[in-house]
Amino acid sequence: MENCMRCPEDQWSNPKRDRCIMRAIDFLSYENPLGFALASIAAVMSVFTVTVLCIFMKHQNSPIVKANNRGLSYSLLLSLTLCFLCSLLFIGRPAKVTCLIRQAAFGIIFAICISCVLGKTITVVIAFNATKPGSKLRIWVGTRIPKYLVLLCSLGEVLICTFWLIKSPPFPDYDSHSQTAKIIFQCNEGSVLAFYLVVGYIALLASVSFFVAYLARKLPDTFNEAQYITFSMLVFCSVWVSFIPAYLSTKGKYMVAVEIFAMLSSSAGLLGFIFIPKCYVILLQPELNTRSHIIILKSK
DSSP, X not given: OTTOOOOOTTEEEOTTSSSEEEOEEEOOOSSSHHHHHHHHHHHHHHHHHHHHHHHHHHTTTSXXXXXXXXXXXXXXXXXXXXXXXXXXXXXXXXXXXXXXXXXXHHHHHHHHHHHHHHHHHHHHHHHHHTTSTTOGGGGGTTSSHHHHHHHHHXXXXXXXXXXXXXXXXXEEEEEOSSOSSEEEEEEEOSXXXXXXXXXXXXXXXXXXHHHHHHHTTTSOOTTOHHHHHHHHHHHHHHHHHHHXXXXXXXXXXXXXXXXXXHHHHHHHHHHHHHTHHHHHHHHHOGGGSSHHHHHHHHHO
């Protein structure tokens, strides 16, 4: 009481309050059970996505793979693989390089994913509206419009991330005020506005994709492509709508874990609803994966 001394910022008093001890450094590490679980899920899902890609490449000439833009399906699967692997950048001790690239990588890769979904939906709309008598969409069948759309939509996210990295790039930072006995070692996003612009642009693309897929859900698609995309985008939008309040209400490693969970669950939703039904037909019901079956369904 006579000689009260304030501990340095990186230290805290011991239980007896008679000396200062070093404060623990807290971050989401691979040794942490939560970090290990998220990293394991990301690794398993990335391997599973590559397996689906291999199945599609092996059956690349089958009607179910060719039905809705084979190239976009490959691009989407590769992007989903990178989405799962991108979450690993958020685990481990923050470093200058990982802090600099992780949010930009997340934003660009997810923008490519949603752009591919939008491209696939546009392909469905063009294909089935072009069959109507006098339709002006007939001239766009077989063109590269969906691929150009993917490039254009992805370019918007690239410009946002480039501006972010030039103007106010993320960096490793210590938060010594949120918790008393621990120092949170985290990546300071540099510009909170830029982070929300990145997430907001992805939300905009997802909303447009969901709207277009919802409008096309009743088109006579042989493999229900538009319906699967509608469900996948519903899951995607639900996850990221829930992400914002959860992200704002957490601190430290749990904030990072919330973002990783949103990345993994939304990517798994896209993979599950868009590709798993097709793999089921390819592997377990090959009699449905024939040109004659498609002609019979379209004639009904």
